[in-house]
Amino acid sequence: xxxxxxxxxxxxxxxxxxxxxxxxxxxxxxxxxxxxxxxxxxxxxxxxxxxxxxxxxxxxxxxxxxxxxxxxxxxxxxxxxxxxxxxxxxxxxxxxxxxxxxxxxxxxxxxxxxxxxxxxxxxxxxxxxxxxxxxxxxxxxxxxxxxxxxx
Amino acid sequence: xxxxxxxxxxxxxxxxxxxxxxxxxxxxxxxxxxxxxxxxxxxxxxxxxxxxxxxxxxxxxxxxxxxxxxxxxxxxxxxxxxxxxxxxxxxxxxxxxxxxxxxxxxxxxxxxxxxxxxxxxxxxxxxxxxxxxxxxxxxxxxxxxxxxxxxxxxxxxxxxxxxxxxxxxxxxxxxxxxxxxxxxxxxxxxxxxxxxxxxxxxxxxxxxxxxxxxxxxxxxxxxxxxxxxxxxxxxxxxxxxxxxxxxxxxxxxxxxxxxxxxxxxxxxxxxxxxxxxxxxxxxxxxxxxxxxxxxxxxxxxxxxxxxxxxxxxxxxxxxxxxxxxxxxxxxxxxxxxxxxxxxxxxxxxxxxxxxxxxxxxxxxxxx
Amino acid sequence: xxxxxxxxxxxxxxxxxxxxxxxxxxxxxxxxxxxxxxxxxxxxxxxxxxxxxxxxxxxxxxxxxxxxxxxxxxxxxxxxxxxxxxxxxxxxxxxxxxxxxxxxxxxxxxxxxxxxxxxxxxxxxxxxxxxxxxxxxxxxxxxxxxxxxxxxxxxxxxxxxxxxxxxxxx
Numbered sequence: 001x002x003x004x005x006x007x008x009x010x011x012x013x014x015x016x017x018x019x020x021x022x023x024x025x026x027x028x029x030x031x032x033x034x035x036x037x038x039x040x041x042x043x044x045x046x047x048x049x050x051x052x053x054x055x056x057x058x059x060x061x062x063x064x065x066x067x068x069x070x071x072x073x074x075x076x077x078x079x080x081x082x083x084x085x086x087x088x089x090x091x092x093x094x095x096x097x098x099x100x101x102x103x104x105x106x107x108x109x110x111x112x113x114x115x116x117x118x119x120x121x122x123x124x125x126x127x128x129x130x131x132x133x134x135x136x137x138x139x140x141x142x143x144x145x146x147x148x149x150x151x
Numbered sequence: 152x153x154x155x156x157x158x159x160x161x162x163x164x165x166x167x168x169x170x171x172x173x174x175x176x177x178x179x180x181x182x183x184x185x186x187x188x189x190x191x192x193x194x195x196x197x198x199x200x201x202x203x204x205x206x207x208x209x210x211x212x213x214x215x216x217x218x219x220x221x222x223x224x225x226x227x228x229x230x231x232x233x234x235x236x237x238x239x240x241x242x243x244x245x246x247x248x249x250x251x252x253x254x255x256x257x258x259x260x261x262x263x264x265x266x267x268x269x270x271x272x273x274x275x276x277x278x279x280x281x282x283x284x285x286x287x288x289x290x291x292x293x294x295x296x297x298x299x300x301x302x303x304x305x306x307x308x309x310x311x312x313x314x315x316x317x318x319x320x321x322x323x324x325x326x327x328x329x330x331x332x333x334x335x336x337x338x339x340x341x342x343x344x345x346x347x348x349x350x351x352x353x354x355x356x357x358x359x360x361x362x363x364x365x366x367x368x369x370x371x372x373x374x375x376x377x378x379x380x381x382x383x384x385x386x387x388x389x390x391x392x393x394x395x396x397x398x399x400x401x402x403x404x405x406x407x408x409x410x411x412x413x414x415x416x417x418x419x420x421x422x423x424x425x426x427x428x429x430x431x432x433x434x435x436x437x438x439x440x441x442x443x444x445x446x447x448x449x450x451x452x453x454x455x456x457x458x459x460x461x462x463x464x465x466x467x468x469x470x471x472x473x474x475x476x477x478x479x480x481x482x483x484x485x486x487x488x489x490x491x492x493x494x495x496x497x498x499x500x501x502x503x504x505x506x507x508x509x510x511x512x513x514x515x516x517x518x
Numbered sequence: 519x520x521x522x523x524x525x526x527x528x529x530x531x532x533x534x535x536x537x538x539x540x541x542x543x544x545x546x547x548x549x550x551x552x553x554x555x556x557x558x559x560x561x562x563x564x565x566x567x568x569x570x571x572x573x574x575x576x577x578x579x580x581x582x583x584x585x586x587x588x589x590x591x592x593x594x595x596x597x598x599x600x601x602x603x604x605x606x607x608x609x610x611x612x613x614x615x616x617x618x619x620x621x622x623x624x625x626x627x628x629x630x631x632x633x634x635x636x637x638x639x640x641x642x643x644x645x646x647x648x649x650x651x652x653x654x655x656x657x658x659x660x661x662x663x664x665x666x667x668x669x670x671x672x673x674x675x676x677x678x679x680x681x682x683x684x685x686x687x688x
Contacts, residue, residue: 028449056364060452062465062478073465075452079364079380086452107367110488118199133192133517134639135603142200142638143476149204149636164607165557166586172559172604193604194560197637204636213633219561265564284571301568302561302658514560517601 003083004031005053010085018042025088032086037098040089044104047076047085054078055085058101061111063119065145070096070121091121100126118143157185160499164193170269170506171513173487177494177502184502187494189487194517202477207233207309207444210477215303217479218515220265221458223258223294226307227251231388232453232464233309236446242438247311248390249431253324254294254306256420256427260331261290262458263413263420266510270410271342273507274351279342286334289327296320310440325428331421339414352406356493356505359404366489369482370460372509375412376404382456393430394423406508413510445472459483459510481515548592548618549675552668555591556584557611559598562625562658566597569661581668588614593671595664596648599627599634600641612648620675622667623650626657633657 007024011033014022021039025032035043047055055076062073074087089098100123102109112123113132120141123129131138140147163174172193178186198217202210214229215222234240268283291301296317298304306313342348358368363376373380381398383391399415401408448470454463460482467476486509494502558566569576576582585591588611600608612621623644626632631642644650651674654667673680 028447029451058367059454059461060463060465060478060480062476062480064467064476075463075465079378082385105367106365107485107488110484114484131192133195135192142197147200147638149200149638164604165611171563172607193601193607194599195601195603195639196599196634197639198634201634201637216561216633219564281572284568285573288568288571288573301660302564 005083005085007033014043017046029086031084032088034088034090037089037091040099041101041104044101048104054080058105058107061108061115063115063121065119065143069093072098072121096121097124099124102126120144170511173511173513179499182499184494184497184499187491189491192517194513196518198518199477199479202474204473206472207474211307212303212305215305216514217518218457218459218512219302220512221258221262222302223254223304223306224457225462226304227255228455228457228462229464230307230309231455232451232466233446235453236449236451236466236468239310239438239440243311244435244438245432246434247436249427250312250316250436251389252427253424254297256424257290257293259420259458260417261287263417266413267338267342267410270507273503274348276342276348279338282338282341293324293327308437309444311437315436321428328421328424335414335417343414349407352410352504355406355501356497356508357403357405358489358493363404367485368489370456371412371416372409372460372486374399375401375408377402382461388455394426396423406504409508443472445470454480457482459512460486479518481518483511483515487511487516545676545678549672551580552593552671553583553585553591554581554593554595555588556586557594559596559600559604560627562597565658565661566595566624566664569664574661574665576665579665579668589616591615593620593622595622595624596628596644597624600644601639602641605641605647609647620651620671621648622652622654622671624654624664625659626655629653629655
């Protein structure tokens with residue numbers, strides 16, 4: 001099983017440092033926290049550089065189209081402590097915008113472009129936010145639930 | 152005064168040394184690369200979207216089409232993720248676990264064999280290419296014995312494997328595995344010991360430890376840069392905690408290290424298969440799972456050590472028979488992100504070698 | 519010096535002179551050395567590479583000379599899924615090839631879109647925009663199947679009349 005970080009302590013620390021910005025997100029994995037988009041870059045830097053967390057690796061960056069919102073999911077991993085953390089950011093359906101974390105991990109660069117391409121999430125501050133997989137003329141974002149397949 | 156004009160060179164998507172339909176636009180000054188820009192997506196088939204209209208079982212064959220030189224490992228990743236989501240990882244029968252390890256490691260051997268073969272071809276060493284394909288064909292024979300297909304096995308099932316090992320498999324596999332160290336030694340002799348090859352790959356495209364972690368490299372590429380990590384050892388899935396193997400780690404992170412790490416990994420894989428063949432118990436190969444797979448509401452992120460790096464599946468389930476969202480974290484997609492950085496300032500012919508050393512498979516990059 | 523006696527002339531002629539049309543001779547030559555384009559799109563490309571390796575040895579049939587430049591090729595093996603982003607490139611490569619040129623659709627993706635038939639970014643088969651000569655089914659086809667496909671194409675190139683006849687009568 002995955003090693004799980006003490007979320008209560010983590011959320012408390014983050015809230016103390018950056019003001020009410022994080023909370024525990026209840027789901028079946030027991031390793032998720034939810035953060036506010038505007039503090040995302042600060043929080044990620046803290047998670048990466050604080051030796052107690054030491055999340056040196058961005059494992060995965062995903063975006064999910066839920067009926068009520070868009071959620072961007074960041075899976076973090078620490079090579080030293082071997083613990084995991086899932087950071088979730090909930091975004092408005094009409095105008096999904098989230099700060100880019102390419103300044104924290106360069107690994108996010110291609111994955112954010114992919115999320116922009118296929119899900120239409122705008123990562124503000126991304127150095128090169130263009131379509132990566134589809135042609136530039138493509139209309140729509142295929143992974144959204146309102147994009148229907150032909151067959 | 153002599154001046155060199157800057158030249159824009161388009162490499163791919165139809166180019167023999169891009170290993171598929173990868174396209175890269177290079178700005179050259181003389182023969183040296185000033186800037187490289189990746190263009191992906193020439194093989195984007197929309198597998199993630201297709202997954203939302205397939206049932207969990209129907210999606211298994213698509214995994215082989217992701218990284219088409221390591222189909223068995225991809226399927227293992229996927230079924231492992233679904234098993235984790237359903238909470239049945241403990242119920243997989245022993246024999247199925249051993250079969251998964253044997254076939255997974257054989258597939259890793261095949262994948263690394265093709266890596267070394269195509270690497271050799273990119274430095275114009277056709278002999279090693281033929282040797283690599285010969286070894287790979289023999290492994291594919293074994294995979295074909297169990298699954299009926301060479302590339303796309305469709306053999307793993309949620310809860311076990313599709314069928315028991317056929318008659319004669321253990322003996323045939325044993326014979327090949329006993330022989331395999333000689334094959335690896337042969338490759339080493341032809342390629343690694345070759346002075347010309349060393350001149351072409353040493354100190355080409357070095358990746359430092361910090362850079363590798365920053366760009367999110369995984370697998371052999373990360374290990375070649377000197378990071379000692381292997382999911383099979385650090386976070387053992389399946390029954391990997393019963394095997395004892397070394398994790399080869401490189402020093403400089405140059406192209407030569409990346410080849411060496413893979414050669415050493417092949418030797419370890421041979422050991423793992425040997426032990427698994429000795430210990431494999433009798434018994435069922437399928438756990439008791441419902442006919443219709445309906446995982447509970449929730450999500451899972453699970454990854455295993457694929458031949459190219461960490462392949463991860465993030466599956467969001469809404470309790471129905473089809474995934475609500477299925478995200479494939481592809482190691483090659485992230486690994487290729489480092490190529491523009493690697494290519495900066497190096498010679499054009501070295502860039503081809505550096506690209507080959509990253510071990511990209513376009514099916515997995517574009518999905 | 520050997521002197522050919524009159525009663526031997528018939529045999530010498532029979533053994534050494536072949537009468538044919540120039541067309542047939544050209545077609546025969548053409549069919550025996552089809553040079554494919556080094557052009558892999560997806561999974562089938564790996565099997566195409568395996569076809570050229572030591573075990574399957576495509577060189578036996580004169581088609582092992584994979585050329586990276588379309589100008590030097592006779593045969594385009596569409597080995598893999600054609601996506602909408604790739605389609606213009608495939609078309610341009612075909613147009614760059616010198617006449618006479620042939621197209622072989624390898625695998626179900628190149629024939630009809632295969633398992634990705636309902637995707638938003640996949641072209642439903644090579645024959646939607648190229649004149650395909652031979653279809654090799656499979657996902658992916660085995661190397662033997664590809665060799666058989668190339669042999670079928672060889673028949674077609676050598677005997678264009680026969681193929682025309684087949685077309686006429688269904």
